[in-house]
Amino acid sequence: MSPRKKSVAKKKAELDQVVTGAIHEVAEEIHGTIRADEQPALSFPIRSLKNVKYDPKVGYFEILGQTSERTLTVNTVKSFAQTLRMMSLSKLLVETDDHATKRDAYYQSKNWAEAKFDEQAESDSVMDDIEAMFSVRGVSREQLRFVPEEHGGAVAGELIVIDQDYDTGEPIEIDCTRFGSGAYTVPSDVEHLEFRTKAKFILAIETGGVFDRLNRHKYWDRANCILVAMGGVPTRACRRFIRRLSESRKLPVYAFVDCDPYGIANIYRTLKVGSGNAAHINRFFCVPNATFLGVMPQDIIDHDLMAATHKLKEVDIKRAKDALKNDPFFKRHMKWKSALKQMLKMGVRLEQQAFALHSLNYVMDTYLPGKLKGRKKFLP
Amino acid sequence: MGHDVLSEKPQLNLFESKNAPGRKPLKRPAPREKVPSSRRKKGGGPLTAEQMGAQQREISVAEFFTKNRHLLGFDNATKALLTTVKEAVDNSLDAAEEAGLLPEITVEISPLKGLAGARSGTNGAGSGKNGDPNAPERFVVAVTDNGPGVIKAQIPKIFGKLLYGSKFHRLRQSRGQQGIGISAAGMYGQLTTGIPTAIISRTGKGRPAHRFEVLVNTQKNHPETVTDEEVEWELDHGTRVEIALEARYQRGKHSVDEYLRQCAVANPHARFVYRAPDGEETIFERGIEDLPASPKEIKPHPYGVELGVLMKMLKTTKATKLKAFLSTDFSRVSLAVASEICDVAGLSQNAWVSRIAREDADRLYQAIPRVKIRKPPTNCLAPIGDEAIKAGLVKEFEPDFVHAVTRAPSVYRGNPFTIEVGVAFGGKLPGDQSVKVIRFANRVPLLYQQSACAIQKALGSVPWRNYGVQHPKGGLPVGPLVVFVHFASVWVQFTSESKEAIAHYPEILKELRLCMQDCGRVVGRHIRRQKRIADAEKKRSYIEKYLPHIGIALQEILDLTDAEREEAFLRLIGILNRSRKF
Numbered sequence: 003m004s005p006r007k008k009s010v011a012k013k014k015a016e017l018d019q020v021v022t023g024a025i026h027e028v029a030e031e032i033h034g035t036i037r038a039d040e041q042p043a044l045s046f047p048i049r050s051l052k053n054v055k056y057d058p059k060v061g062y063f064e065i066l067g068q069t070s071e072r073t074l075t076v077n078t079v080k081s082f083a084q085t086l087r088m089m090s091l092s093k094l095l096v097e098t099d100d101h102a103t104k105r106d107a108y109y110q111s112k113n114w115a116e117a118k119f120d121e122q123a124e125s126d127s128v129m130d131d132i133e134a135m136f137s138v139r140g141v142s143r144e145q146l147r148f149v150p151e152e153h154g155g156a157v158a159g160e161l162i163v164i165d166q167d168y169d170t171g172e173p174i175e176i177d178c179t180r181f182g183s184g185a186y187t188v189p190s191d192v193e194h195l196e197f198r199t200k201a202k203f204i205l206a207i208e209t210g211g212v213f214d215r216l217n218r219h220k221y222w223d224r225a226n227c228i229l230v231a232m233g234g235v236p237t238r239a240c241r242r243f244i245r246r247l248s249e250s251r252k253l254p255v256y257a258f259v260d261c262d263p264y265g266i267a268n269i270y271r272t273l274k275v276g277s278g279n280a281a282h283i284n285r286f287f288c289v290p291n292a293t294f295l296g297v298m299p300q301d302i303i304d305h306d307l308m309a310a311t312h313k314l315k316e317v318d319i320k321r322a323k324d325a326l327k328n329d330p331f332f333k334r335h336m337k338w339k340s341a342l343k344q345m346l347k348m349g350v351r352l353e354q355q356a357f358a359l360h361s362l363n364y365v366m367d368t369y370l371p372g373k374l375k376g377r378k379k380f381l382p
Numbered sequence: 383m384g385h386d387v388l389s390e391k392p393q394l395n396l397f398e399s400k401n402a403p404g405r406k407p408l409k410r411p412a413p414r415e416k417v418p419s420s421r422r423k424k425g426g427g428p429l430t431a432e433q434m435g436a437q438q439r440e441i442s443v444a445e446f447f448t449k450n451r452h453l454l455g456f457d458n459a460t461k462a463l464l465t466t467v468k469e470a471v472d473n474s475l476d477a478a479e480e481a482g483l484l485p486e487i488t489v490e491i492s493p494l495k496g497l498a499g500a501r502s503g504t505n506g507a508g509s510g511k512n513g514d515p516n517a518p519e520r521f522v523v524a525v526t527d528n529g530p531g532v533i534k535a536q537i538p539k540i541f542g543k544l545l546y547g548s549k550f551h552r553l554r555q556s557r558g559q560q561g562i563g564i565s566a567a568g569m570y571g572q573l574t575t576g577i578p579t580a581i582i583s584r585t586g587k588g589r590p591a592h593r594f595e596v597l598v599n600t601q602k603n604h605p606e607t608v609t610d611e612e613v614e615w616e617l618d619h620g621t622r623v624e625i626a627l628e629a630r631y632q633r634g635k636h637s638v639d640e641y642l643r644q645c646a647v648a649n650p651h652a653r654f655v656y657r658a659p660d661g662e663e664t665i666f667e668r669g670i671e672d673l674p675a676s677p678k679e680i681k682p683h684p685y686g687v688e689l690g691v692l693m694k695m696l697k698t699t700k701a702t703k704l705k706a707f708l709s710t711d712f713s714r715v716s717l718a719v720a721s722e723i724c725d726v727a728g729l730s731q732n733a734w735v736s737r738i739a740r741e742d743a744d745r746l747y748q749a750i751p752r753v754k755i756r757k758p759p760t761n762c763l764a765p766i767g768d769e770a771i772k773a774g775l776v777k778e779f780e781p782d783f784v785h786a787v788t789r790a791p792s793v794y795r796g797n798p799f800t801i802e803v804g805v806a807f808g809g810k811l812p813g814d815q816s817v818k819v820i821r822f823a824n825r826v827p828l829l830y831q832q833s834a835c836a837i838q839k840a841l842g843s844v845p846w847r848n849y850g851v852q853h854p855k856g857g858l859p860v861g862p863l864v865v866f867v868h869f870a871s872v873w874v875q876f877t878s879e880s881k882e883a884i885a886h887y888p889e890i891l892k893e894l895r896l897c898m899q900d901c902g903r904v905v906g907r908h909i910r911r912q913k914r915i916a917d918a919e920k921k922r923s924y925i926e927k928y929l930p931h932i933g934i935a936l937q938e939i940l941d942l943t944d945a946e947r948e949e950a951f952l953r954l955i956g957i958l959n960r961s962r963k964f
Binding site: 025026029030032033036037039040041074075076079080082083084086087089090093094114115116117 | 925939
């Protein structure tokens with residue numbers, strides 16, 4: 003066994019120790035309360051935008067101290083029992099070095115007789131509770147061995163990803179320039195990956211359509227960058243991948259999404275600072291290095307794209323107004339406020355593929371090079 | 383019959399201006415305002431008093447009715463059918479009860495055979511034209527009772543003459559009051575079909591049964607006997623009345639079906655058999671075997687009389703001196719109270735009654751409210767009674783829980799009244815709809831104008847939420863609940879001439895609310911008890927089902943021994959059983 007492999011294995015064993023220790027601690031506390039003949043309780047941080055604060059220096063939505071208690075009563079006894087059994091499942095997964103998706107956990111619960119979950123929605127919510135509960139103790143869901151089902155998006159460009167053989171631990175080097183018209187897929191667990199690259203920045207793209215065009219024309223070669231297709235709101239794995247890549251190689255991240263409230267307030271905001279619902283994990287899953295390349299409302303005017311716009315829908319307007327009023331991130335940045343207001347005033351949205359109005363490769367030949375010359379103008 | 387017509391102004395004037403009680407009020411002088419306007423304006427130029435006088439003539443009550451049939455509940459073809467059944471059934475119930483018999487009443491509605499549908503033009507209800515699917519059809523309504531029967535000589539008058547009866551001159555709680563209803567129904571039938579009212583009656587075993595066919599002479603308000611014969615009849619005693627009329631039959635909220643159903647609830651001592659036009663037979667069996675107590679007649683209470691009535695009483699009294707008049711013709715007026723009234727009015731106690739002028743009568747009238755007089759006697763009221771109400775509700779609604787409260791009698795404007803409320807909860811009653819309210823005045827169901835009624839207002843003011851019943855703001859409570867309300871009084875004050883909604887007197891509203899609250903509290907206790915039982919059951923089953931899993935999980939995580947797991951489980955049972963929080 004190589005020294006590197008040894009250290010990796012040791013690190014992993016230590017981490018597992020922390021996880022089982024945390025589970026043990028929670029169970030011990032409950033057991034102690036029961037032995038004292040008192041009502042045991044579980045405490046969860048509240049997950050919503052109301053329980054987060056945003057400081058640009060920190061770079062992501064930090065969770066505040068609000069918690070909710072779930073005391074064991076007749077009405078909570080079922081989910082209380084299920085939470086404990088789910089914790090027990092997590093401990094078993096760590097001990098056997100295995101993992102389970104949400105769906106796996108749901109099916110595992112079918113062995114629990116009356117305590118089984120009837121719907122996956124119930125098991126998902128218990129899993130979210132456990133994740134939140136343990137995030138306070140510095141343990142992530144991945145460490146609890148509950149892994150997301152969805153994969154993390156596509157990667158192409160001048161990048162070597164160093165993975166390892168699952169059985170032997172041998173390192174595997176993956177060259178992201180060598181997928182032809184395809185791309186490297188971000189795995190669900192990215193914690194063990196290491197990177198080697200000479201690229202200058204990461205371009206995080208909302209849609210597969212634009213990613214494919216740029217990839218096929220080797221835009222990553224021309225611009226010396228790494229392309230990542232997020233496919234809508236980036237998955238946790240995708241966010242974590244971009245975060246680790248940008249942090250370990252000191253690369254800026256530029257987001258290129260549709261010019262509409264969803265692209266800005268959901269996709270970009272979540273990529274950069276995380277979300278209210280997953281506030282407890284934002285510190286792992288945010289990308290504070292990200293800035294907003296486009297499409298900005300002003301770009302519609304600058305690039306003469308009014309003919310390619312759609313009217314803002316009722317839900318778009320509501321989302322934009324809500325962001326201006328309630329979202330700590332947008333409230334903190336004047337530039338964003340005026341951009342959103344400009345969008346509302348123009349009353350239109352634009353998809354990133356709409357540059358095809360001028361010519362199919364306009365986005366690659368004109369728009370992106372132009373934008374990249376004025377990186378100072380990117381929105382925070 | 384027409385039990386509440388007293389509240390109608392034209393009829394009221396008719397009696398009180400001209401006819402003393404005890405005399406037959408056959409004809410009325412035509413007050414100027416009642417002369418049809420067409421007569422006044424005919425002929426162009428201004429008329430002299432003599433010309434006008436030549437045109438002024440008497441109008442018979444029956445004629446008046448034909449022009450104002452809506453006053454008696456014949457406004458449309460649907461209502462005409464209900465009113466006809468209602469008048470006949472009210473009569474039957476009153477008669478049987480007064481004779482001390484448990485009522486047994488058969489109501490049959492069948493299409494009139496051998497004649498085509500209604501002709502337009504004769505359609506008194508004022509709707510239907512030929513070809514209109516809603517056009518009224520012709521029906522025969524037959525109501526048979528096991529009452530004491532009617533003696534031969536009285537049959538034509540009772541059924542063929544308006545304002546003939548035994549109930550009007552008494553201050554006593556009864557269903558019918560004026561003696562208009564059944565003859566009016568017969569007249570309506572006669573007007574719309576031309577067919578006379580047919581009556582069969584027998585007054586006892588061994589006596590002959592008589593069959594009459596009677597028409598009302600609408601000009602003279604006089605019965606005209608078409609047929610008078612002795613017939614074979616299966617009943618030992620009782621009366622059968624058969625009226626052919628133009629009507630429209632429908633089911634639902636304002637239907638004959640609903641009326642009889644509610645009648646059966648309020649009169650659980652009666653048995654009803656109902657045959658609908660489609661031949662479907664419904665039997666409402668008896669819920670109890672006891673007759674309700676017979677209400678007593680009372681004299682008027684001074685607080686309830688109006689000036690006109692007081693003057694009329696002064697004219698007709700047998701007393702000669704004022705003090706004696708007061709103490710003998712009114713209830714709750716002792717000699718001492720009578721003296722006090724005279725003193726307050728500044729009139730001599732020995733003043734001759736015949737010499738009391740209008741001004742003096744007015745002073746007397748003004749003095750009455752200033753003297754404290756005991757509340758009127760309440761034995762004139764015959765409430766249905768808690769047990770009977772409960773029996774009626776159980777019989778018709780099959781609820782889980784039933785409760786009823788009869789309030790002590792109270793008084794408004796000198797009229798004694800009593801409120802009874804019954805509630806039926808759960809069982810087959812739908813839980814997602816507004817509560818069903820069934821209203822009764824002197825045991826007669828009120829089917830129309832629920833929202834204008836004091837009962838509805840009182841119901842909304844009760845804090846149902848405190849009793850565990852949903853109650854949207856400003857609306858009726860929602861839940862599997864039937865609220866039965868009975869208003870019993872010698873004089874039911876209605877909001878209008880349609881006589882379907884009880885007036886909003888503060889005293890009445892207060893009594894209604896208190897009575898509903900009494901019932902509501904008891905229902906609330908039942909609902910809470912049900913919830914406690916359900917909660918306890920849930921607790922028990924949850925403890926059984928889920929607590930072991932907490933033990934298992936703890937054992938798995940903490941590597942407990944089986945004994946330790948069992949101990950934790952037992953302690954958890956104790957903790958949950960002690961916990962009040964759910």
